Amino acid sequence: MPEWIEVIIRSFSLLIILFFMTKWLGKKQISQLNIFEYITGIVLGGIVAIHTIDPDSNFIYAILSMFIWFIIPFAVEYISLKSKRFRDLTDGRSTVFIQDGKIMEDNLKQEGYSTDDLLGKLRDNGVFLASDVEFAVLEPSGNLNVLPKKENRPLTAKDLGLKLAPEKEPQTIVMDGEILLESLANLSLNKNWLETELDKQNVSIENVFLAQADNNGQLYLDLYDDKISVPEPTEKALLLANMKKCQADLELFALATENKQSKALYERNSEKLKHAIQLIQPYL
Template sequence: MPDWLAVIVRSLLFIVVLFLVAKWFGKKQISQLSFFEYVIGIAIGSIGAAVVIGLEPSLFLGVLSILTISVIPFLASFISLKSKSFRNIFEGKGTVLIKDGKIMEDNLKKERYTTDELLKGLRKNQVFQVADVEFAVLEATGDLSVLLKKENQPLTAKDLHFSIAPIKESQTVIMDGKVLNEPLSTAGRSRLWLQIELEKIGVLLENVFLGQVDTYGQLTVDLYDDKLQVPPPQEKPLLLATMKKCQADLELFALGTENKEAKKMYHVNSEKLQEAIDKVEYLLKE
């Protein structure tokens, strides 16, 4: 076999082997490599390169070497599940860099982490004042986790004692001009509904690059032609307008009747509907 063909065959073989090894490791190892896994990756790459260019003449020994080295982090991960002390050595552990708004200088030196790097990590977390930070930890992966002091954290619905309905996952129901039946069914919609919604905004199915149904059951589309303007969904504004009209009608009914009991009923229900409008208006205006 010519040398150039041997290199091509070896390269293709090792791409397959490395792909299978990566799949075996799983998503966690691919997304966040520990120091040990990083070293293992370098070793596997070096062996693969040596076999591909012929420095190691035996394909079998090269593959065997890669598989042997690949087993080591797998076994280490298994042991780390059983032993926290081993896990701290194998995966590392976080280091506190800021506590109660104060920088832990000794820990900075221990991690060889400069003040500029700390400030940069804070800025990535949208924090610009060290005094605003309750707790900051340098994770074993090198990421900086930041917890703001309570008074500096954004207000949430829980802080305001609001009850918020859970947000459902948006479903992509159209892709490349084709309807995706499974997401459409998951969203609780039919092809007929989808066709009606497209007709409302004057869009043909084949002109839609991407269509999604949001948590409120509204259809939003992105067209192939970016110059075309698509009107925003109208379900929520229409619902808000209908509620306000009903509330106004109840007030009119209360003013238009001479019956005291009917007047009181209309007035009470008008107030209840107004309270409901006040609670949901900010949601329906989004």
């Protein structure tokens, strides 16, 4: 067999093996690596490279060495899940850089961080004054997580005493012009609903590049034809406006009639609708 054919066969074979080994090691292996996983990745890549370009090397040795370097991180990961002490050894531990608004200089030196490095990490988190930080910790992955002081945090609905409705994640229901029935079912919707909503906007399914819907049934579209503009969903705003209009109409009817029973009926229903609007407004 010619050497170039052997190199091609070796390359494809080892690449396939490495692909499945990486999948079996889990997503963590290809995201944020600890020191041990970093070394393992380099060694596995080196084994594949050496045995790919050297036709004289024993192919069985390549598979054997890859298997060993697969078993080792797999075993380390398993033991790490069972033992916190072992996990701290392999993954490392978090280091506090700022605590109670005070910079921990000794911890900076321990991790080899200068003041400029710390300020740069803070700027990555949108913080330009170290005095604005209550707590900052360097994770084993190298990311710096920052907790601003309470007065520097954005206001939330909880801070304002607002009660908001729970919200599920939006679903992509059309991708590359293809309807995703499972995503529609996750929102308790169906194909007929989608076709009806598209008809309202005079859009054909063939022209939809991407469509997403939220748990309120509002549809967001992106079309293949960028010259066609698609209006933003207004169902919730229209519903609230219609409810307020009905409540205002009931008040006007109460003022316009001289019949006491009718006036009392209009006023009573107006108050009920006003109360319903107050209850439902946070959801809209």
